[in-house]
Amino acid sequence: MIEIKNVSKRYKDKIALSDCNITIPKGQIIGLFGANGAGKTTLMKCIMGFLTFEGEITLDGEKIDSSNIYRLSYATGDHSFFPSITADDHKLFYKMQFPKFNEKRYEALMEFFELPTKKRLSDFSLGQQNQFEVVLAISQGADFVFMDEPFAGNDVFNREDFYEVLMSVVDENETVIISTHLIEEIADYIDRAILIRKSEIIDDLSVAEIEESGRTLIDIVKEKYDYRADRIRKAIGQMK
Amino acid sequence: MNKYLSLVYLYNRASCKKLILIAAALAVSLLAYMFILRSLDGIVPVVVFISALVLGMMAVVTSFNGKKAVKGDCSTTGYTIRRLCHSPLRSYLTMFVYYLMVIAIFWFAAIASIYIIGRLDVTGTGATDPDTRLALEFLQTGIGHALIPTSHPLVITFDVVVVLAFAGECARDCYLSWHNGTPSAGVALIIVPAIIVWSFYPKNSYMIFALLVVFLYAALSFADVVFREKRPKGDPFKVNKHDGIVDMDSTEYDDDVFLQVNTSEDIYDTSGQDLIIERYEKGAERIKKKGIRRFDPFRLRRRYMPLGINMEKVNAFFGACLFIGAAGHFVFYGKYMLQIKEIEAATKGMTIDPSLVMPYFWELQEHSFYGYILAVLLALFLQAYWNHLYYNKTTKSVYVMKRLPDTREYGRTIWIGPAVQAMMIVVVMIVQVLVDLCLYIFMTPDIALPVDYLSHIIPF
Numbered sequence: 001m002i003e004i005k006n007v008s009k010r011y012k013d014k015i016a017l018s019d020c021n022i023t024i025p026k027g028q029i030i031g032l033f034g035a036n037g038a039g040k041t042t043l044m045k046c047i048m049g050f051l052t053f054e055g056e057i058t059l060d061g062e063k064i065d066s067s068n069i070y071r072l073s074y075a076t077g078d079h080s081f082f083p084s085i086t087a088d089d090h091k092l093f094y095k096m097q098f099p100k101f102n103e104k105r106y107e108a109l110m111e112f113f114e115l116p117t118k119k120r121l122s123d124f125s126l127g128q129q130n131q132f133e134v135v136l137a138i139s140q141g142a143d144f145v146f147m148d149e150p151f152a153g154n155d156v157f158n159r160e161d162f163y164e165v166l167m168s169v170v171d172e173n174e175t176v177i178i179s180t181h182l183i184e185e186i187a188d189y190i191d192r193a194i195l196i197r198k199s200e201i202i203d204d205l206s207v208a209e210i211e212e213s214g215r216t217l218i219d220i221v222k223e224k225y226d227y228r229a230d231r232i233r234k235a236i237g238q239m240k
Numbered sequence: 241m242n243k244y245l246s247l248v249y250l251y252n253r254a255s256c257k258k259l260i261l262i263a264a265a266l267a268v269s270l271l272a273y274m275f276i277l278r279s280l281d282g283i284v285p286v287v288v289f290i291s292a293l294v295l296g297m298m299a300v301v302t303s304f305n306g307k308k309a310v311k312g313d314c315s316t317t318g319y320t321i322r323r324l325c326h327s328p329l330r331s332y333l334t335m336f337v338y339y340l341m342v343i344a345i346f347w348f349a350a351i352a353s354i355y356i357i358g359r360l361d362v363t364g365t366g367a368t369d370p371d372t373r374l375a376l377e378f379l380q381t382g383i384g385h386a387l388i389p390t391s392h393p394l395v396i397t398f399d400v401v402v403v404l405a406f407a408g409e410c411a412r413d414c415y416l417s418w419h420n421g422t423p424s425a426g427v428a429l430i431i432v433p434a435i436i437v438w439s440f441y442p443k444n445s446y447m448i449f450a451l452l453v454v455f456l457y458a459a460l461s462f463a464d465v466v467f468r469e470k471r472p473k474g475d476p477f478k479v480n481k482h483d484g485i486v487d488m489d490s491t492e493y494d495d496d497v498f499l500q501v502n503t504s505e506d507i508y509d510t511s512g513q514d515l516i517i518e519r520y521e522k523g524a525e526r527i528k529k530k531g532i533r534r535f536d537p538f539r540l541r542r543r544y545m546p547l548g549i550n551m552e553k554v555n556a557f558f559g560a561c562l563f564i565g566a567a568g569h570f571v572f573y574g575k576y577m578l579q580i581k582e583i584e585a586a587t588k589g590m591t592i593d594p595s596l597v598m599p600y601f602w603e604l605q606e607h608s609f610y611g612y613i614l615a616v617l618l619a620l621f622l623q624a625y626w627n628h629l630y631y632n633k634t635t636k637s638v639y640v641m642k643r644l645p646d647t648r649e650y651g652r653t654i655w656i657g658p659a660v661q662a663m664m665i666v667v668v669m670i671v672q673v674l675v676d677l678c679l680y681i682f683m684t685p686d687i688a689l690p691v692d693y694l695s696h697i698i699p700f
Contacts (some may be wrong), residue, residue, distance in 0.1 A: 050642065066647035073643070080639035082548030084501040092504035093547060097644050 007055035034196035073142035100141025405458035544656035568611015
């Protein structure tokens with residue numbers, strides 16, 4: 001279980017995260033939603049230890065550091081792979097470095113997405129690169145898989161395929177945290193939704209709570225973010 | 241005109257911060273040189289000076305590179321330049337003129353201020369304020385004389401060639417950054433010989449050699465740009481394919497082009513034959529039984545260079561460092577040959593003028609290690625810096641490297657490869673000194689060797 005207690009992060013004068021408190025237990029698929037600049041990526045990077053922060057983040061009661069960081073994996077839209085080597089090279093690297101690397105899962109996902117194994121990653125299309133990034137993260141053998149906008153650039157069919165595969169391959173001990181803007185697409189696949197707005201966690205809803213409210217996730221998000229449909233009409237009116 | 245200015249903006253993204261950084265780097269290097277020479281003796285000031293210089297140069301190169309090393313930026317710049325209807329060659333020339341102007345402004349401002357302050361007080365008896373004293377001190381150094389090109393026509397020629405080469409290399413750096421996201425190390429390769437010559441020009445006769453080296457390098461650098469433009473299939477971009485940049489001319493790629501990079505197979509010996517370091521299960525057991533079978537520094541260097549790094553560039557830089565070291569050591573051969581000529585001229589039968597006896601070996605070696613010191617520092621620190629950039633800017637693989645169960649792997653792959661390179665340079669230096677020693681002992685006429693020459697082979 002990951003516990004995030006009173007975590008804050010500042011970039012010079014800008015507050016990126018403000019007093020965040022969340023608990024992430026094992027075996028959930030969690031959606032992390034928020035507008036651009038809300039603090040989703042910063043939160044993930046703080047958990048991974050890539051950024052310094054105030055507060056405390058623990059993994060099963062222990063501080064996350066070099067001794068247990070391998071229990072987390074991270075797929076990012078920035079791509080953390082090595083672009084000038086092949087997929088096979090990555091497999092060898094992960095096998096050598098991560099003791100729990102799940103080769104069977106890796107092979108199955110590579111075959112499912114029809115990704116070339118002998119081609120350099122820089123020769124992949126953007127969609128293929130995203131898929132490969134996610135394949136590596138899921139196959140690493142981590143207990144907690146963080147995904148930060150992993151599907152930017154993938155078509156809708158591709159994304160649907162991915163959600164289905166994700167549901168079927170992730171086992172009960174694995175937790176997946178997906179940060180994305182594609183709320184409607186992912187709503188049916190998640191167990192829980194965490195909403196971030198202007199550096200603060202404004203809501204943390206389970207699927208049961210959403211169902212009980214009788215509304216859809218997107219409606220809740222619109223309400224929480226003070227979405228105003230008349231804003232568009234007003235802007236168009238000003239432009240004409 | 242706007243088109244050209246747009247180009248400069250796109251490439252350089254000039255800012256006050258960069259210009260201040262450049263000025264500060266140069267000023268710190270020069271001041272360090274002045275003060276250290278005054279306060280220390282022996283090899284220490286040289287090592288400190290060169291370290292300061294290397295750091296200064298790294299700051300300059302970085303400031304010129306800006307953010308172009310980020311592949312997204314390069315790709316975007318490439319597209320935009322195309323839309324401005326600039327050919328790559330024209331964009332290179334535009335940047336050349338831009339950098340020439342920047343360097344000229346800086347240079348002339350520096351020379352003018354030093355010269356004016358110096359002239360005002362050279363004849364005066366006062367010169368009490370610290371600024372004036374500083375300027376006068378500066379004028380006494382080799383760099384001061386060389387920067388103010390009134391002393392010798394050769395110095396003026398050298399300075400002009402260096403400025404042109406420096407501007408050309410900066411422009412090429414922009415050009416390469418756009419094309420394949422890998423900035424050139426050439427700026428450092430121009431600055432290093434220039435600083436060496438400026439520092440020692442009153443004492444040596446190698447300025448023509450240095451002039452030729454810089455001139456030839458600049459010519460090769462320019463030829464490289466032109467050559468890239470004349471590749472078949474209209475393809476100055478094809479290397480992009482192998483360096484992670486999505487390019488607009490993807491249909492024109494030549495699949496025969498292959499960029500040599502460090503692969504997992506290069507790093508992890510899967511054959512199980514040549515494992516050096518006790519790291520992984522299979523190899524660890526065998527090594528425990530048999531011990532380390534063979535120490536191979538080349539394999540060790542490759543093992544600890546970052547995965548996927550462009551080994552062609554790494555090897556070229558290593559070669560350049562070796563060249564700098566070996567070239568600097570030619571001071572010994574120059575001194576030795578001059579002395580031999582004088583001895584031969586003074587030898588009459590079996591007697592020789594006692595004042596013309598061959599100096600001790602270590603005296604001849606004096607000043608011949610600066611090139612190697614510089615080479616070791618560059619091979620270690622600059623390569624380590626580039627490895628760091630590779631993980632953090634060129635790629636975002638730092639996100640993987642910092643999550644590895646073997647937590648030291650990230651640091652190791654930044655430092656050990658460069659450290660092995662530096663060690664190799666030291667080995668080459670030792671071999672070269674041994675060759676020098678053989679030359680000294682066996683080629684010098686016995687009559688000219690000092691009686692106790694064997695006891696002065698090492699400096700202590």
